[in-house]
Amino acid sequence: MSQAAQAGTRTSNPDSTARIAMHPIHPMLVPFPIVCFVGALISDIAYWQTAQMMWADVSAWLLFAGLVLGVLAAIAGLIDFLASRRIRELAPAWLHMAGNVVVLLLALFNSFIHSRDAWTSVVPAGLVLSALTVLVMLFTGWMGWEMVYRRHVGVAD
Amino acid sequence: MIPVINSPIEIGRIRLAVVLSAVLCLAGCGESAPDPKTQIGAKPDLPALQQYLIPPMHIAPVVGWQQGEKPAVPDGLQINALATGLQHPRSLYVLPNGDILVVESKAPGTEPIKRPKDFIMKWVESWATSGGDTGESNRITLLRGANGDGKPEVQSVFLDHLKSPFGVALVGNDLYVANTDAIVRYPYQTGDTKIAAPGQTLTPLPGGPIDHHWTKRLVASPDGSLLYVGVGSNSNITENGIEAEKNRAAILEVDRATGRWRIFASGLRNPNGLTFEPQSHALWTVVNERDEIGPNLVPDYLTSVKDGAFYGWPYSYFGQHVDPRVQPQRPDLVAKAIVPDYALSSHVAPLGLAFYNGDALPERYRGGAFVGEHGSWNRPELNGYKVVFVPFADGHPNGPAQDVVTGFLNKDEKSRGRPVGLAIDKSGGLLIADDVGNTVWRVTGPNRQPTNASLR
Numbered sequence A: 001m002s003q004a005a006q007a008g009t010r011t012s013n014p015d016s017t018a019r020i021a022m023h024p025i026h027p028m029l030v031p032f033p034i035v036c037f038v039g040a041l042i043s044d045i046a047y048w049q050t051a052q053m054m055w056a057d058v059s060a061w062l063l064f065a066g067l068v069l070g071v072l073a074a075i076a077g078l079i080d081f082l083a084s085r086r087i088r089e090l091a092p093a094w095l096h097m098a099g100n101v102v103v104l105l106l107a108l109f110n111s112f113i114h115s116r117d118a119w120t121s122v123v124p125a126g127l128v129l130s131a132l133t134v135l136v137m138l139f140t141g142w143m144g145w146e147m148v149y150r151r152h153v154g155v156a157d
Numbered sequence B: 001m002i003p004v005i006n007s008p009i010e011i012g013r014i015r016l017a018v019v020l021s022a023v024l025c026l027a028g029c030g031e032s033a034p035d036p037k038t039q040i041g042a043k044p045d046l047p048a049l050q051q052y053l054i055p056p057m058h059i060a061p062v063v064g065w066q067q068g069e070k071p072a073v074p075d076g077l078q079i080n081a082l083a084t085g086l087q088h089p090r091s092l093y094v095l096p097n098g099d100i101l102v103v104e105s106k107a108p109g110t111e112p113i114k115r116p117k118d119f120i121m122k123w124v125e126s127w128a129t130s131g132g133d134t135g136e137s138n139r140i141t142l143l144r145g146a147n148g149d150g151k152p153e154v155q156s157v158f159l160d161h162l163k164s165p166f167g168v169a170l171v172g173n174d175l176y177v178a179n180t181d182a183i184v185r186y187p188y189q190t191g192d193t194k195i196a197a198p199g200q201t202l203t204p205l206p207g208g209p210i211d212h213h214w215t216k217r218l219v220a221s222p223d224g225s226l227l228y229v230g231v232g233s234n235s236n237i238t239e240n241g242i243e244a245e246k247n248r249a250a251i252l253e254v255d256r257a258t259g260r261w262r263i264f265a266s267g268l269r270n271p272n273g274l275t276f277e278p279q280s281h282a283l284w285t286v287v288n289e290r291d292e293i294g295p296n297l298v299p300d301y302l303t304s305v306k307d308g309a310f311y312g313w314p315y316s317y318f319g320q321h322v323d324p325r326v327q328p329q330r331p332d333l334v335a336k337a338i339v340p341d342y343a344l345s346s347h348v349a350p351l352g353l354a355f356y357n358g359d360a361l362p363e364r365y366r367g368g369a370f371v372g373e374h375g376s377w378n379r380p381e382l383n384g385y386k387v388v389f390v391p392f393a394d395g396h397p398n399g400p401a402q403d404v405v406t407g408f409l410n411k412d413e414k415s416r417g418r419p420v421g422l423a424i425d426k427s428g429g430l431l432i433a434d435d436v437g438n439t440v441w442r443v444t445g446p447n448r449q450p451t452n453a454s455l456r
Helices: A002-008 A031-050 A053-083 A091-114 A125-150 B008-025 B116-128 B331-335
Strands: B078-083 B089-094 B100-104 B139-144 B154-159 B167-171 B174-178 B182-187 B200-204 B218-220 B226-231 B250-255 B261-266 B271-276 B283-287 B299-304 B342-346 B350-355 B369-373 B386-390 B402-405 B419-424 B430-434 B439-444
Touching: A031 A053, A031 A091, A031 A125, A053 A091, A053 B116, A091 A125, B078 B139, B089 B167, B089 B430, B089 B439, B100 B167, B100 B430, B167 B226, B174 B218, B218 B271, B226 B271, B250 B271, B283 B350, B299 B350, B350 B430, B369 B419, B369 B430, B386 B419, B402 B430, B402 B439
Parallel strands: B089 B419, B167 B218, B271 B350, B350 B419
Antiparallel strands: B078 B439, B089 B100, B100 B139, B139 B154, B167 B174, B174 B182, B182 B200, B218 B226, B226 B250, B250 B261, B271 B283, B283 B299, B299 B342, B350 B369, B369 B386, B386 B402, B419 B430, B430 B439
């Protein structure tokens, strides 16, 4: 890993540290929690509209899976962040990280709400938290894209 | 105790503690906890409901009965082990010749994991219902000639290989066993210590695949023509879907001749201890009410059961107190929900009921009801874990419940045993099935020293 980091200094782009064969791990992992948390919002809406418990159960699993995979993505992201002064100098990196800490805390809180029984495991608190989580992810996603597509973090060229 | 505050750091710490405890209160503390005693009787205090982030899960860890230990009883009573080393005894039935049937039973274990919470709940329930793996269960053991020394003269396996049995009822020579999924009839002759004949199913009962509340208490009508069976709900509060609750949270009335049945009463979340009150001949039951809306909600109760009546579950509790966790709501059913007769306080988990019409115990117990309270898991302070007595007059509760058999918890709030089913034996002693201590206890009066007693 450290060799890879040194190799990264040869390019003009800020480099990823947690990577496999020059492929950064963080962007490989982030789609999973994003899909889980967006899915949880969709299944929460489905439960709100139908009162079919299956949808509330789906939400609970998606939140659980999203949290586990989100923590893994956060670890990879944090390694990149801490290991590179050039990444730490980017304002979007700070906003991206802080926002995603909020996302994970919201999802944790939401998991506890979803552990209630029946209707109030989703409506209204669970549904509102799921929607907030997705809204914050839109912002943190934007910051992530800013880093990759505009500041070329971890891009080899 | 009021702490003395004498430094800014300490004040800061206390502020932090207040903030933290306010946050954690979301996770379940009952700061405004009324005394459980205010929730006993016809008009219990019902606080506003609260919803948790993490519900309180506090169950007395099991230590079992050490040599020489036994439950405590008030002056004028004595208690002794009738039989020990049983396999999770949960209910009791006394045959006309005085033989005692001990139903040893385990949960069917067919409840699926539907969401991450269920892993934790299964773990918690494993503390609640078992004193460790005690080997073969799901059978009925017959005890005879028990003199209170813990070793009956006859102890034989009466019926074996049952399916999570609980209720037993004898009418003439027909012995009915309520497994978790069916009422099964066996031929019985007075004096039998074992039944070899295969059983015949009288009627299936709502059983798997979930079978959340699985105990099926059985009682025959006084004329013997009908059987009444308690069927508990398939969830705490419909979290397995309302379709899973078909014919559940109800007492079914079964025609003994044909096996045809109808719903006799409904809205009873987990009815147990079905018994006919000897004076009024009305059917009574104890009911385990819903969890996770506060340490003092909802009180479990003792009630007479009226034909066709609806008692609220899942839509409401204690009459018209609507439970917001249930959708779609049913205002039409809430409007007709009956207030139960007598609250026993919250989360005590009453599973046994026996009216006392013997004469071996002191006069004050005649005509009243003993209730076996298995004990709480869903409140910070333990509640229940004892047998109480509810005085009756003219067929109705009359006065506060009194503790009769205690000491199931030791000083460290660890559980030596937990009472479940109750019965009155032929000589008028009170029998208690203890499913964690794996013992059947017998309470007798002051002048009824068991013959040939070698008391522990």
